[in-house]
Amino acid sequence: GENVEQHPSTLSVQEGDSAVIKCTYSDSASNYFPWYKQELGKRPQLIIDIRSNVGEKKDQRIAVTLNKTAKHFSLHITETQPEDSAVYFCAANSAGNQFYFGTGTSLTVIP
Amino acid sequence: DAMVIQNPRYQVTQFGKPVTLSCSQTLNHNVMYWYQQKSSQAPKLLFHYYDKDFNNEADTPDNFQSRRPNTSFCFLDIRSPGLGDAAMYLCATSLIASNQPQHFGDGTRLSIL
Numbered sequence: 001g002e003n004v005e006q007h008p009s010t011l012s013v014q015e016g017d018s019a020v021i022k023c024t025y026s027d028s029a030s031n032y033f034p035w036y037k038q039e040l041g042k043r044p045q046l047i048i049d050i051r052s053n054v055g056e057k058k059d060q061r062i063a064v065t066l067n068k069t070a071k072h073f074s075l076h077i078t079e080t081q082p083e084d085s086a087v088y089f090c091a092a093n094s095a096g097n098q099f100y101f102g103t104g105t106s107l108t109v110i111p
Numbered sequence: 112d113a114m115v116i117q118n119p120r121y122q123v124t125q126f127g128k129p130v131t132l133s134c135s136q137t138l139n140h141n142v143m144y145w146y147q148q149k150s151s152q153a154p155k156l157l158f159h160y161y162d163k164d165f166n167n168e169a170d171t172p173d174n175f176q177s178r179r180p181n182t183s184f185c186f187l188d189i190r191s192p193g194l195g196d197a198a199m200y201l202c203a204t205s206l207i208a209s210n211q212p213q214h215f216g217d218g219t220r221l222s223i224l
Contacts, residue, residue: 031210032210032211034212034213041220042217042218043201043215043216043217043218044154044201044215045215046212046213046214049212051210052210087151089153089154093210097142097159097161097166097205097207098156098159099144099156099205099213101153101154102153103152103153104151104152104153106151
């Protein structure tokens with residue numbers, strides 16, 4: 001099955017700086033890569049996703065890049081704000097209906 | 112709004128006493144998932160339904176069972192909860208295609224006394 005690795009496990013940045021979280025996957029058949037933000041005690045919320053026919057996608061301060069050859073994808077948050085503090089999970093979806101999650105990154109934005 | 116609804120939000124049960132968690136959806140999605148999430152960990156897939164087809168993860172304990180009586184509802188039954196089963200249980204749905212997002216419910220926080 002698919003194996004998704006996520007780094008770093010914790011990340012602290014100053015408000016206004018950028019944050020980057022990286023994930024790698026093992027199954028070349030994976031074709032959909034969502035990113036979720038989860039605040040304490042709440043459900044994971046989809047913040048951005050990318051499909052395998054696209055190399056980059058941007059939504060305001062959030063962007064995701066995908067390198068299919070290297071099998072890695074990254075989340076970029078610019079101009080970070082304290083409300084960006086949360087746990088972020090990457091995931092990969094291959095043929096079938098299963099989503100494989102990374103281990104999560106706890107992001108802290110220091111005011 | 113169309114959504115995924117989990118009841119109850121908080122559930123307390125006694126060690127060994129069966130408990131059922133419920134999930135309903137108004138999205139008319141084909142696939143429904145149950146995840147277990149423990150503190151500071153990623154959601155762990157327990158099983159999923161593709162329409163009525165049940166798919167169990169290899170490492171899901173036999174203590175966990177599921178039912179999907181129709182498209183809208185899915186239940187998680189824990190037959191004999193142990194202390195290690197205390198966790199957040201998340202239900203999610205998605206369309207049948209492999210490149211569609213999951214939609215999560217708010218979860219049920221299960222505590223074992």
